[in-house]
Amino acid sequence: DAGVIQSPRHEVTEMGQEVTLRCKPISGHDYLFWYRQTMMRGLELLIYFNNNVPIDDSGMPEDRFSAKMPNASFSTLKIQPSEPRDSAVYFCASSLQGAGKDTEAFFGQGTRLTVV
Amino acid sequence: AQKITQTQPGMFVQEKEAVTLDCTYDTSDPSYGLFWYKQPSSGEMIFLIYQGSYDQQNATEGRYSLNFQKARKSANLVISASQLGDSAMYFCAMREAPYTGGFKTIFGAGTRLFVKA
Numbered sequence: 001d002a003g004v005i006q007s008p009r010h011e012v013t014e015m016g017q018e019v020t021l022r023c024k025p026i027s028g029h030d031y032l033f034w035y036r037q038t039m040m041r042g043l044e045l046l047i048y049f050n051n052n053v054p055i056d057d058s059g060m061p062e063d064r065f066s067a068k069m070p071n072a073s074f075s076t077l078k079i080q081p082s083e084p085r086d087s088a089v090y091f092c093a094s095s096l097q098g099a100g101k102d103t104e105a106f107f108g109q110g111t112r113l114t115v116v
Numbered sequence: 117a118q119k120i121t122q123t124q125p126g127m128f129v130q131e132k133e134a135v136t137l138d139c140t141y142d143t144s145d146p147s148y149g150l151f152w153y154k155q156p157s158s159g160e161m162i163f164l165i166y167q168g169s170y171d172q173q174n175a176t177e178g179r180y181s182l183n184f185q186k187a188r189k190s191a192n193l194v195i196s197a198s199q200l201g202d203s204a205m206y207f208c209a210m211r212e213a214p215y216t217g218g219f220k221t222i223f224g225a226g227t228r229l230f231v232k233a
Contacts, residue, residue, distance in 0.1 A: 033221065043207065043223040050218040058216075091161065098219060099149040099211045100168055105221050107161035 025094030
């Protein structure tokens, strides 16, 4: 498997524009996580899915953020409208079920978002 | 409340020496997993080591070992014989089953390790 694939790797957009980040998890993984990493706030969990169903979106900062997982191999994180404070690295990660061995989260390369 | 606490924002270690990175956690779930990840300057997240809450022995993976003290809720990472390539950000993470359902993995603030030649 190629691992978790995120696109784009870099995104520069103007304030007010819509931004869509994409993620393809590892095949066979039950869980998908979206994280945001900033210097000030570290690595925050935004939302996670189990078998394509959103379980907890309490980490989503505002209604401007939304995430979907229409099938087991694709998820999107959308920001509309974007603001400069949304600038961060956004990671997607996937994992197997449970909390035992081999349930570590596998991360994509991240999307570096800059809102100007 | 912080569920994962890493109290050392930055650490220095001399090459070839051992270093301990601290991590404490908080959970009421009896079944959980603890993980350490490395993030070099290139930005990718690299899984290093896992410890299960029911594991009797401390986990080891090459030069990495996890000093697990369940009663104290601590899961410190020990890196032996530090190398220059170990300079990176290190994150402690916990996977638990919250009341909201499923399993989630949350991360501490990280410790930046600098290895000196």
